[in-house]
Amino acid sequence: MQKYGGTSLATAEKVIEAARQILAARADGHEVVAVVSAMGQTTDKLLRLASAVSDRPDPAELDALLGTGEAVSAALLSLALIHRGAASRSFSGAEAGIRTDDRHGRATIEAVDPTRLRQDLGRGVIPVVTGFQGEAGVGGPRTTLGRGGSDTTGVALAAALDADHCEIVTDVAGVYTADPRTVTGARRHTTLLYEEVAELAVGGAKVLAASSVDYARIHGVALKVRSNSSLNGPQTWVGHRHRAAAVRFADASWRPAGLDEAPVIAGVATKSGLVRCVLRRITADHAFAILHALAASGIEVELRRYGNLGTEDVSDVALTLSADDVDEVRALLAEIQPRTGVEEVHWTSNLARLSVVGLGIGQRPDASLHLLGALRSVGAARTDLLVTSNRLSVLTGQGCLAAATQRVHDVFVHETPVSALAATWWADDRGRLNTPVPALTAAD
Structure with a gap:
């Protein structure tokens, strides 16, 4: 399972690079399902458009509008894969079996039916799924999962498909002690616990959505956070294992003194x-x-x-x-x-x-x-x-x-x-x- 964020799909060139990485993973023997966010700042632009035509947009129609951003990303990535000789198909959240409650803008995933995804995987097709969205029951209205909902879509599908892990592909090479784009001296973790990353997400860290980490912890889905610039570059693994047992010091990775000396700072x-x-x-x-x-x-x-x-x-x-x-x-x-x-x-x-x-x-x-x-x-x-x-x-x-x-x-x-x-x-x-x-x- 690979989930590509908006910064990883912000331009046609980045969409092509995402396709290349998906095909490279497939060449290594992996079945791949891709989940995508809207390109760049698309969601914010759509929200501004909605505000321009309505002081209080209807929640159901706002969900219908916002879902178009991910639909564009999914179709573009699928087109790029097909152009490179792969069989691919884009799926809406509903087509991928994402069932939610009926809270527009803040929906929660209640069930996942991956039947159609399994069928396409069995035929050698690479499914590309729109993140952030689903439907309220079978055939119900379209819903969105709130900010960061594409992460949750990726984790939920990984759990339903019993995937080895879920890769979160973003513009940084893992989870750092602070945002490396704004804080001097931020250091990358090689491994973290679910609980640590969930607390960081609640605190405002934007690498992973808090709901996706909770879903991963409950369903035992290992997470790998990596940069969109390289399939096999630096990364951070998130899971149950204690960091001290798995850390390998290399490059910019870091873990401070042991728990007996000082608190380990996530x-x-x-x-x-x-x-x-x-x-x-x-x-x-x-x-x-x-x-x-x-x-x-x-x-x-x-x-x-x-x-x-x-x-x-x-x-x-x-x-x-x-x-x-x-x-x-x-x-x-x-x-x-x-x-x-x-x-x-x-x-x-x-x-x-x-x-x-x-x-x-x-x-x-x-x-x-x-x-x-x-x-x-x-x-x-x-x-x-x-x-x-x-x-x-x-x-x-x-x-x-x-x-x-x-x-x-x-x-x-x-x-x-x-x-x-x-x-x-x-x-x-x-x-x-x-x-x-x-x-x-x-x-x-």
Whole structure:
């Protein structure tokens, strides 16, 4: 199974190179099914077109529109394969047997029927499948799986076909400790656990979609992330095996000190374009009603804080969401406000989440000190620190994200001694979570 991302199919020349790599894998004795994303920035262009003709596009028709991007990629790649003497056929998600629920724009795969793919493979045909899409039941409406859904399509088909593994072909040579295109000194991993890559994906790393990693873990599909420039070049394997047992140090690959010495850092990930919404002084019943309405809407909202203000029977609720969903959440809050009595709502825009991922990192008492000290050292705003077993994350200003990411990566990957951070951390009270964060811009 090979899945080609949009950057790997952005031009006719890259489509031809993808065809060449598929044929090379076939010449090595492998049966290949290819899954494709839309070319380059096609999906974004289609979204802009939809917004130009409608303030609130109909979800079903928007799915129908967005699915055309992958259809173009699949047909082009199939044409390139046929031109080179191979038998090939493009498949829509529905034709490939991808069955989903009926949530337009956020559909989840419920079943896969690979019968038609198996038939074509048996006849020597190379199937090229449109990623990111399916149908709601047999013969139901077209649906899309959300951003990164092509990764999930590839993994789901690999599981259904009992493939050896699923290759994720992208514009970087594997999974790095940070985005090597923007962070100096980022280092490539040779192997990672599902859990580590899933945490990186949730944190905003764009190499793999979080849903695809979860699907791979549940169904035991090994993942290989490699560059579109070479079939047999550097790569990262993702699976159940512990990295320490499989790592072979070569080229730029890297693993820091053992678990007995320091947490193994999977990487630093960022997610920009976020907005923080704080609902002040609401009762527990009203908070529950609001959270229930948000959950029912299907909007991806992260609850960052929910707590009582002291002896009063009122609470603060702090939420983080994508800027793309702000209008929908505002409308929802306005609709339920008469029932909940929400009077004080604060919005803060131009935010980004910065996360450090590593097995057991949240159990290290000095780890948060490393993170907050690194952010303070470059003057980056910081609020809403969240610590889990395998991830530390904090909100910061989007304008200082690049400098903050570089500094945090330097601290954790190059193991700056905690004492060096502590010397500046306690110099004054700057950096405490409850101090003002002037780098963050209020929306209203």
